[in-house]
Amino acid sequence: MTKLLFIIAVTIALVLWFKHMGRPRRDLDAKKQHDVEDMVRCKVCGVNMPRSEALLAQGSIYCCEEHRRRDLG
Numbered sequence: 051m052t053k054l055l056f057i058i059a060v061t062i063a064l065v066l067w068f069k070h071m072g073r074p075r076r077d078l079d080a081k082k083q084h085d086v087e088d089m090v091r092c093k094v095c096g097v098n099m100p101r102s103e104a105l106l107a108q109g110s111i112y113c114c115e116e117h118r119r120r121d122l123g
């Protein structure tokens with residue numbers, strides 16, 4: 051009798067575990083999509099843009115040549 055109860059308990063635990071495992075994978079996918087964007091912020095005007103469109107100069111990030119010149123002189 052104790053053996054049967056143990057088997058039932060293990061079965062319930064496994065079902066709950068499988069249900070739980072399904073969720074974090076969706077969160078991980080959402081995080082992955084967020085990382086692909088990789089947005090950066092202009093030091094002068096604060097506008098957000100993809101890293102590929104940003105200007106990098108002396109460790110700072112700018113949205114355009116004009117803002118880079120305004121900050122660095």
Ligand SMILES: [Zn+2]
Nearest residue numbers: 092095113117
């Ligand atoms: Zn700017």
